[in-house]
Amino acid sequence: MPSDPKPGTLYIVGTPIGNLEDMTFRAVRILQTVDLIAAEDTRHTGKLLQYFQVATPQISYHDHNRHGRTGELVDRLQQGKAIALVSDAGMPGISDPGYDLVSACVAAGLAVVPIPGCSAAIAALTASGLPSDRFVFEGFLPAKASARRTHLETLKAERRTLIFYEAPHRLRATLQDLMILGETRQVVLARELTKLHEELWRGTISAAIADYQQREPQGEYTIVVAGAEQAHITLSDTAIVAELKSLLAQGLSRSEASRQLAQQTTLPRRQIYQLALSIADE
Numbered sequence: 023m024p025s026d027p028k029p030g031t032l033y034i035v036g037t038p039i040g041n042l043e044d045m046t047f048r049a050v051r052i053l054q055t056v057d058l059i060a061a062e063d064t065r066h067t068g069k070l071l072q073y074f075q076v077a078t079p080q081i082s083y084h085d086h087n088r089h090g091r092t093g094e095l096v097d098r099l100q101q102g103k104a105i106a107l108v109s110d111a112g113m114p115g116i117s118d119p120g121y122d123l124v125s126a127c128v129a130a131g132l133a134v135v136p137i138p139g140c141s142a143a144i145a146a147l148t149a150s151g152l153p154s155d156r157f158v159f160e161g162f163l164p165a166k167a168s169a170r171r172t173h174l175e176t177l178k179a180e181r182r183t184l185i186f187y188e189a190p191h192r193l194r195a196t197l198q199d200l201m202i203l204g205e206t207r208q209v210v211l212a213r214e215l216t217k218l219h220e221e222l223w224r225g226t227i228s229a230a231i232a233d234y235q236q237r238e239p240q241g242e243y244t245i246v247v248a249g250a251e252q253a254h255i256t257l258s259d260t261a262i263v264a265e266l267k268s269l270l271a272q273g274l275s276r277s278e279a280s281r282q283l284a285q286q287t288t289l290p291r292r293q294i295y296q297l298a299l300s301i302a303d304e
Contacts, residue, residue, distance in 0.1 A: 027056045027104035032095075032127050034120065036139015039111040040216035042073060049137050050074050057103040060095055062110045062119055070108075083107065084119050092126050099132050112141050117161040117187050143185045146212035146244035149222055150183075153249065157183040163196060170195075174202045184247040190239040197231045200247065208248040214241040257287055259297060266298050276301075 033052050038044040053059060053076045060083035061067035083091050099105060107114045114120035127134050147154050163186055164170045188196050205228040212222045269279035276298040284291035
């Protein structure tokens with residue numbers, strides 16, 4: 023049988039991003055048995071608690087009161103209370119309040135226990151069809167256009183899949199600015215995930231701009247963008263041997279040096295390794 027929440031412990035509880043059937047049994051049990059629930063919006067969370075018949079009292083914890091409320095919650099934890107932290111949807115701390123409280127608890131030596139749940143970023147990524155083995159979560163881009171474009175410039179060469187959140191009223195402007203990454207870059211626009219009007223739109227950035235000129239953005243969006251393609255460099259045998267000598271001089275083995283150059287050029291690793299074997303030991 024599961025044990026009751028431990029005194030002096032903060033539980034980071036994931037909640038559904040839309041469909042209430044995504045709530046876990048463990049999350050319900052924790053919310054029912056902690057002493058207090060710190061919620062981003064007590065009215066919103068109140069509906070969730072009512073649905074799952076949870077009578078635990080709530081206290082608000084959001085961006086506007088987190089500086090004052092963090093110390094209060096840490097004090098209660100140090101007094102032996104068990105507290106659950108929830109956001110309006112998904113995992114607290116992922117583009118939602120939570121980091122300050124978790125950081126303060128860690129600094130105070132208090133236990134922090136994650137109760138895993140939904141995440142729009144991961145849900146969109148896994149269904150996107152884009153590479154999911156390596157990715158970068160960027161959250162919300164800056165609201166100011168100049169800052170947004172400046173930040174996107176730093177991501178032009180990023181080869182990992184990119185994930186952003188965006189509000190409907192800024193979607194068109196953000197899509198225009200994503201052209202910085204390349205108009206043919208593949209993008210997936212996931213909206214209203216797990217809800218009645220769930221949609222995953224797939225295509226290029228330029229096609230997404232054209233499509234959303236014809237219709238009004240609705241719902242919260244998760245934008246998944248393909249990473250930059252690797253730029254392959256064509257080198258002559260003489261240039262490759264020079265590069266190999268430089269890498270060998272740094273202490274790399276012939277095999278490792280060949281592997282690195284194969285990733286940067288259009289030549290197969292075996293061909294580069296044969297050139298490496300022709301280099302005399304010095």
